[in-house]
Amino acid sequence: xxxxxxxxxxxxxxxxxxxxxLIIVIYILSVSLxxxxxxxxxxxxxxxxxxxxxxxxxxxxxxxxxxxxxxGHMGFMGIGAYTAALSSLALERAxxxxxxxxxxxxxxxxxxxxxxxxxxVAGIISLxxxxxALRMRGDYLAIVTLGFGxxxxxxxxxxxxxxxxxxxxxxASANLYQNGLGINSRLQAQYVYFPILLTIICVAFMFMYTTxxxxxxIKAIREDEIAANASGxxxxxxxxxxxxxxxxxAGLAGGLYAISTSSLTTGTFTFANSSIWNSTFxxxxxxxGGMGSLTGSIIAAIGMxxxxxxxxxxxxxxxxxxxxxxxxAFPMLIYAFVLTIVIMFKPFGLMGTYEFSLRRLLFxxxxxxxxxxxx
Amino acid sequence: xxxxxxxxxxxxxxxxxxxxxxxxDFNIEILEGELVGLIGPNGSGKTTxxxxxxxxxxxxxxxxxxxxxxxxxxxxxxxxxxxxxxxFQNIRLFGEMSVLENVKTxxxxxxxxxxxxxxxxxxxxxxxxxxxxxxxxxxxxxxxLDDKAAFQAKSLPYGQQRKLEIARAxxxxxKLLLLDEPAAGMNPTETSELIACIYDIRKKxxxxxFLIEHDMSLVMKICERIQVINFxxxxxxxxxxxxxxxxxxxxxxxGEEAVENA
Numbered sequence: 001x002x003x004x005x006x007x008x009x010x011x012x013x014x015x016x017x018x019x020x021x022l023i024i025v026i027y028i029l030s031v032s033l034x035x036x037x038x039x040x041x042x043x044x045x046x047x048x049x050x051x052x053x054x055x056x057x058x059x060x061x062x063x064x065x066x067x068x069x070x071x072g073h074m075g076f077m078g079i080g081a082y083t084a085a086l087s088s089l090a091l092e093r094a095x096x097x098x099x100x101x102x103x104x105x106x107x108x109x110x111x112x113x114x115x116x117x118x119x120x121v122a123g124i125i126s127l128x129x130x131x132x133a134l135r136m137r138g139d140y141l142a143i144v145t146l147g148f149g150x151x152x153x154x155x156x157x158x159x160x161x162x163x164x165x166x167x168x169x170x171x172a173s174a175n176l177y178q179n180g181l182g183i184n185s186r187l188q189a190q191y192v193y194f195p196i197l198l199t200i201i202c203v204a205f206m207f208m209y210t211t212x213x214x215x216x217x218i219k220a221i222r223e224d225e226i227a228a229n230a231s232g233x234x235x236x237x238x239x240x241x242x243x244x245x246x247x248x249x250a251g252l253a254g255g256l257y258a259i260s261t262s263s264l265t266t267g268t269f270t271f272a273n274s275s276i277w278n279s280t281f282x283x284x285x286x287x288x289g290g291m292g293s294l295t296g297s298i299i300a301a302i303g304m305x306x307x308x309x310x311x312x313x314x315x316x317x318x319x320x321x322x323x324x325x326x327x328x329a330f331p332m333l334i335y336a337f338v339l340t341i342v343i344m345f346k347p348f349g350l351m352g353t354y355e356f357s358l359r360r361l362l363f364x365x366x367x368x369x370x371x372x373x374x375x
Numbered sequence: 376x377x378x379x380x381x382x383x384x385x386x387x388x389x390x391x392x393x394x395x396x397x398x399x400d401f402n403i404e405i406l407e408g409e410l411v412g413l414i415g416p417n418g419s420g421k422t423t424x425x426x427x428x429x430x431x432x433x434x435x436x437x438x439x440x441x442x443x444x445x446x447x448x449x450x451x452x453x454x455x456x457x458x459x460x461x462x463f464q465n466i467r468l469f470g471e472m473s474v475l476e477n478v479k480t481x482x483x484x485x486x487x488x489x490x491x492x493x494x495x496x497x498x499x500x501x502x503x504x505x506x507x508x509x510x511x512x513x514x515x516x517x518x519x520l521d522d523k524a525a526f527q528a529k530s531l532p533y534g535q536q537r538k539l540e541i542a543r544a545x546x547x548x549x550k551l552l553l554l555d556e557p558a559a560g561m562n563p564t565e566t567s568e569l570i571a572c573i574y575d576i577r578k579k580x581x582x583x584x585f586l587i588e589h590d591m592s593l594v595m596k597i598c599e600r601i602q603v604i605n606f607x608x609x610x611x612x613x614x615x616x617x618x619x620x621x622x623x624x625x626x627x628x629x630g631e632e633a634v635e636n637a
Contacts, residue, residue, distance in 0.1 A: 227467035
């Protein structure tokens with residue numbers, strides 16, 4: 001019994017320290033945000049980082065934990081983004097909501113509601129797609145999802161009410177900024193805790209998912225589907241469920257994206273393009289961080305985004321000789337280089353399947369013996 | 376002999392791969408608590424029979440009954456729910472997962488918490504997780520792997536990997552256990568450990584075991600009845616000492632000349 005009491009005491013201590021750390025982080029954040037210079041730089045970074053963390057961790061559910069290579073993750077983000085933007089636009093046209101003047105509670109409600117709606121629509125579409133597609137494995141599934149991502153992109157681009165280059169009738173891409181869900185940088189700064197909290201909740205959910213029976217089942221399917229079936233696991237059910245949850249969070253990330261940008265173009269949600277908003281980049285992120293480690297995806301998302309940010313905005317790039325600068329004009333070359341280096345020295349990504357655990361960090365010696373986690 | 380229930384019964388079970396008849400007219404009745412062996416030369420269709428029994432292959436013809444219930448053509452996980460568990464000839468463990476997690480996966484179908492419990496870590500979640508951890512440790516204790524619970528499955532030595540497969544199969548709470556060459560690749564010490572382990576399991580769980588094996592000493596020692604197949608056809612069935620002297624069996628294993636010389 002004393003052992004059990006010791007264990008629960010440790011749990012309490014861990015939780016207290018975790019909350020304390022969170023408060024410290026939020027304090028530092030609020031101090032640095034009160035400075036005008038920092039705020040201008042930090043706010044968009046935070047919004048984008050939250051989106052990338054959500055995309056990376058949610059793709060890791062299918063790629064890392066379930067072991068199915070999918071290349072159309074951005075398609076689901078696109079569905080989420082357009083659903084959120086269009087639904088908020090509809091609210092606005094109905095005269096119920098104006099982003100610029102809405103009271104805080106209403107704005108948060110609309111942001112949350114529209115993002116969730118986008119996530120749900122993405123989830124439903126992924127469910128419909130997953131039922132036939134997940135019968136396939138490996139390369140075949142990759143081809144199907146790649147094709148599906150491109151189909152989503154093209155369908156959205158040709159929707160009469162979504163416009164060719166942006167939202168609303170015709171090509172009025174700026175319309176979203178003026179009167180849609182997209183909020184300006186002042187409001188983004190004001191509601192900067194919204195994406196942070198949402199991301200924390202979602203990542204926590206994914207972590208809970210992967211450490212429960214669901215996580216065990218999908219890891220078993222990744223290791224050996226036949227043996228998983230022979231252990232009484234309904235592989236089809238768990239595959240489709242995980243695929244749907246993964247798309248749900250991608251849709252939510254899309255909702256956040258719609259909030260944080262002034263206009264949407266379908267080029268953002270494609271397989272490959274010249275920016276970092278594409279499916280390939282997310283796949284690279286997951287591989288780099290470690291397939292099967294949510295912590296790895298978070299680290300890789302932050303690392304890759306900051307690398308891109310530095311390449312685009314860093315003073316050190318401008319100070320380099322002309323020859324190197326011309327290489328940096330094609331940042332994809334650099335990501336490929338980084339990926340090659342990491343895979344050479346750490347074939348399973350930065351973190352492998354290892355998850356960060358505050359509890360293990362604090363009580364390393366005594367927790368190891370109890371087991372549960374693979375050595 | 377008292378009347379015992381028939382656990383497994385097959386009727387004219389057959390399997391075709393293209394034009395090749397891998398298994399033909401396979402009939403067997405296994406009574407409750409029996410330990411029956413299935414032997415035959417390489418490529419005679421033994422594993423195909425197991426694959427049909429567990430739904431990996433859908434039988435070309437014939438019927439399978441488990442405890443009187445027809446299970447022909449069911450999906451694998453449904454059949455496992457009905458009460459058949461199996462191990463594999465080529466070990467199929469979840470290598471990256473821990474030994475304990477490997478066994479825990481077998482409880483997935485019995486775990487009654489849902490996504491809500493998972494998300495909010497309700498007391499129900501902790502209770503169930505603790506229950507299955509205890510049960511999983513019990514299963515590991517039977518095969519003497521409880522001290523290796525935190526190890527990665529693929530890091531275990533070969534003999535222990537086989538035992539872990541048995542533990543994982545035990546965890547599914549089955550009536551009939553199918554062992555596909557449990558002693559393959561084991562040295563004599565490991566084999567005798569395995570035999571002790573199988574006896575232990577039978578004593579504790581009172582289950583029925585159906586096994587494929589190449590190691591004749593093991594088969595003759597522990598099986599109560601033996602069925603021999605060759606080229607998919609049953610050539611003999613009976614008690615071990617009958618089988619050992621059956622000319623058809625000797626011919627199948629050693630060739631015609633051996634029979635003439637015998």
